[in-house]
Amino acid sequence: MRMIALRVGRGLLVILLVTFVARVMLSLASGSIAEGLLGSEATPENVAALEARLGLDRPIWEQYLTWLVGAVQGDLGTSMFTQQPVAESIIARIPVSFQLAAMGILIAVVVATIFAILSASFPDSPLDRALNALSSVLLSAPGFVAGPIFIFVFAIVLGWLPVLGWVPLSENPIENLKFAILPALAIAVQEIAALHRLLRTDLITTLGDDFILAARARGMGRAYVMFRHAFRPSSFSLITVLAINIGNLLGGAVIVEVLFSLPGVGGLLVTSITTRDIPMVLGVVTFIAIIYVIMNLVVDLLYGVLDPRVRRPVAR
């Protein structure tokens, strides 16, 4: 409990720091939402008047404090651009980003695990070298490269899947899957490569340990040894990286969401930064920071499950 409380306290500090830095960075970016709202015919006087009405003429620390007081009470404010409550806008988009992240990570973990086990089982074999080469290719294919390739192959040439758009899962699960698979694959591509390499290295290291040799000497099969003995201690790095990546993806895979025109959190962040919609940017940044904090807490707790030694207090 003490550990959890400590982690939560640190997490709150992180959120404070991240949101403050975001607010400062927004103030440094040129352009103002007032200019966007009033259009190119606005005079400097009009812009200044609107900025005063929106409270944008106050010192940054004062604006941030006002926002913080509201945020602590659960009020993330109203979008200056759409006039919609910020919290509602974000909540409406969470299911899309969560689904994409979950699908992308699931695909990545399954494929990367299979690749890593094959690689670690036959290190330096032609199969291992082929999988490493494939990983290198996938690593150099970020979302904005993989996405167009998938669109070209699966949507345009083969016509199997739609080019863009979204149907909510609650509306039609089958149609939802058709719209979600290409963006999820685009997200998964780089994740597969990174996770494969990480897990392969850790598995090869673990398979070289004495206790593995002892297990094999006692007659246990390779597959049994791999899954029962080697996989668990090799997964710490994987879990750590997964947590960071899940946090990143839950905040919205920005490029993929924009490319496929998906109504997720990432797309909302892009729009709100472009329009200098300060309350919305702060709201989305807060949401992403909270996700990161939660995921890090989950990782710390998972360590304790995976390795009981972590749970025991250190002997003095």
Next chain:
Amino acid sequence: MFNRKQRFALAALTAAALLLSGCAGTGSPAPTSTEGTGGPVTGPVDGGTLTALLLSEPRNLDPHGLQNNNRAQALVGNALYGTLFTADPDSAELIPSLAESLTTSDGGTTFELKLREGLTFTDGTPFDAAAVEYHWSYAQDPENGSNGLQDSGLIVDMNVVDDVTLEFTLERETPRFGARITLSPLNWIASPTAHEAGAEAFDANPVGAGPFVLDNWTRGGTLSLLRNDDYALDAAHLDGIDVQFVADTNQRLNALATGAADITMIDNWGITARAEEAGLQVVEMPISGGQLLAMNQTAAPFDDIRARQAIAHGLNLEAFNQIINEGQGTLATYLFSDDHPLFNDVALTEYDPERAQELLDELAADGKPLSVTFTTFQGSEVVGEAYQSLLSSYDNLTVEIEVVSWAETGRVLGQKQYQTTIAATSFQEPDTALPRAYLGGAPRNSVGVNDAELDRALIDGTNATETAARQEAYQRFSTRFAELAVGIYYQREPLVAVASDKVGGIQMYAQGSLIPDTLWLAE
């Protein structure tokens, strides 16, 4: 045609553009191997839901926040609110719609707008002259940020004569004020009762008198419209329209090519050519003027006419077109398109590299070697890069590129915080767009030109009623524009609707504003 340095630059930039287009966005879609079709052969057909893809989602459904042009949400505005007028795409002649007539008896200072009898909004409240006065007054208040501010700003007085008649007076003679209505949100009249309820309530229930009503709007998702069976004019053919917002132009084209959407608006000549190759239906709005490289005359270096003339003479616009449009763009050598009734053959710029170098040397000798910052907007970087590359062969000239967000348009163009940048002045009817852009002191005069001779030509062209007089005035304008090197028109603006061959009844007015009532889908 091109010197050695320019050929190398052209090849390098083209290769870079190809490479970058493969890495960013979606890259080129593979054209499907269907024959080109011009749309359905028989029709119209009633029924069906059309899927339309637009560039950007509106921030709300207030008609004052929508822009009445090809790039923005004109389709949504026309669908929800109908139109007071549309315009003939070739002659720009005003066509009555929900309004019956717009007449002037004193050459264009006082007007009488007459609405059709018995119009009502979908909430049952009357669509009358008072409603028009409400919206045009609302547009006049700068605090409301209406896109109709400049056009409504010409109105100095309004008087509701009766339910269907509004008289209004302009600050100066503008015989063709009707064209300004069709270019702006002044054309869209919402229910004042609903509008006064505030943005949130209005977005949930945007009450107009158009051929469609709002069914549902999921932000970031689909904006669904249903046919308004109580529409005062002929009912729309379609049962509904689903509007989705897709920023990537290639993706919009991919969606059409794969049948995921029916129609979209395109603002890129290269993409238009690919649409044609893919066998899609391409409908272009005849337009004059175009997109130009604006040069800020209110500050150095372009407050010096020699600097402007140097660039105007130095830039090879054919090479420019090759780089930014793969050669597919329509050059804007003259102010008016070939078939415009006011066409004149005064070339707005003349490529003369020797003269350009002379001017640059002259500036350098005066201690003012030309150093230019090209401000380009996100997504239009290739324009700045082409500009920089094609001018790199000249001595005493350096070009830097600054990329800014579209959120800074107001700062850049409105407050003239740039040296040279991209702008657009396209029109069917010159009386609206040209004074807006070039009349001394006009709010949208983003180049800062203030020349008595240019102003005189503009005013004469606006006030004239006979074609010959207008032609003469705009010829003077073209000549003076070229003398002053006010800007460099590099292409006609692509105002293009691209659709599958199932879509019929594609009509646009003014600046490519798509008319929804005439659209239909073949079975």
